[in-house]
Amino acid sequence: MRVVNRLAGVLLGLVLLAGGLLVVVEGVLAATGRRPWPVDFATWYGPLTRTELRAPVVLACSIAVGVLGLLLFVTQVRRWAPPRLAVRHGTGARPVSWWVYRRSVERELSSAVDALPGVSETRCRLRGRGDRWRLTVSPRGRSDTGEPVHRAVTAQLERMAAPVPVRVRVALRRPRRVA
Known part of the structure; x- marks a missing residue:
């Protein structure tokens, strides 16, 4: 389980690092008055504002994120057998483990x-x-x-x-x- 934890931690860390760098780059570009470079906000923000919460896409994404979160929670809470x-x-004066x-x-x-x-x-x-x-x-x-x-x-x-x-x-x- 140690390997799975490390891989999940590395993957989550890389995703968070990429997201953080994206926010920094977009923030610097917005502060200097330039056009957004990696992500054009007009192309993805517009459809998101028109999508309703009852849309099938929102429901499917919510279920997928919920199942993934529940799976991660169960694997972390489960008691795994110790490797040692x-x-x-x-015997003697000093106990040895x-x-x-x-x-x-x-x-x-x-x-x-x-x-x-x-x-x-x-x-x-x-x-x-x-x-x-x-x-x-x-x-x-x-x-x-x-x-x-x-x-x-x-x-x-x-x-x-x-x-x-x-x-x-x-x-x-x-x-x-x-x-």
Whole structure:
């Protein structure tokens, strides 16, 4: 989501910058008594003064701006999953905080499960905040591979010092048939 926020911010900034520069140029030209250069006001201001509020164009533009504003609002208010998750703290006199990246943990768990015989194409989805993790593992494999997958995931989480307890859900998908 960080990339989308940055792109939206850059786009909005460029639009505002262009609009501000246009206003400055038009203001300087009007102050010096010259004709408007980039935008001829007579060509767009005249039709705008004759357009009524009940016109379909006004309604369509209002709906489009409202939907865009609502979409931006919802994407900004929605709680997104943090990119980092806390792991168990170090022991000793001074507590140490450690963090791991969510995508790295998902890739590591997928690789550990794919190393099992009879299991392939594993997708892991790690959710949660802080030290409360929820993990969904969905590999392709036969129904009897569920317990080994669960053991492999639990061992890998223990090796990563994941916070205890982690809710692990294994959702096996049917293996693909070889033609």
